Amino acid sequence: MIIFDLICADGAHRFEGWFGSSQDYAEQQERGLLDCPVCGSKNIAKAAMAPNVGRKGNQEPSAAKPEDNRSGTQASKPVANTVAVPAEYKEMIGKLVKAQEKLLANSEWVGDKFAARARDIHYGDAEEKPIHGTASKEDVADLAEEGIAALPLPIPMLPPESKN
Incomplete structure (x- = not known):
């Protein structure tokens, strides 16, 4: 099992994709089976993985350097799944x-x-x-x-x- 960070070029939504292998990812991409879970876009690409990213993931996109955005897509915004507990x-x-x-x-x-x-x-x-x-x-x-x-x-x- 391999996990890729994916991004939709239309809305810059980041999400994970789980595949049996890199070949499985390539085949699904080629057949148009991948879509964004947020907006439904089929324009999906692999996002830069953590080892290749120069900036921290919790920084605002404005803090990113232009060279960090090599994919040509709009930078994504930080997201958290935590809820403030009183x-x-x-x-x-x-x-x-x-x-x-x-x-x-x-x-x-x-x-x-x-x-x-x-x-x-x-x-x-x-x-x-x-x-x-x-x-x-x-x-x-x-x-x-x-x-x-x-x-x-x-x-x-x-x-x-x-x-x-």
């Missing part, structure tokens, strides 16, 4: 994380055996204690039908075996 939300999430950590500190990780362990505890076949792990939607629905409480964690977490 301070109150950050504080609230932080409190949720701490509360969940405190809750899980006294709970046993059972991994993908959560449904079976919850049943064992519910029916008295295992010691009653807090557990956490993973379960499919179907498993959780089956537990609910049996009257066994199981709730999703508010904050996603990494299983202990996945941590460094």
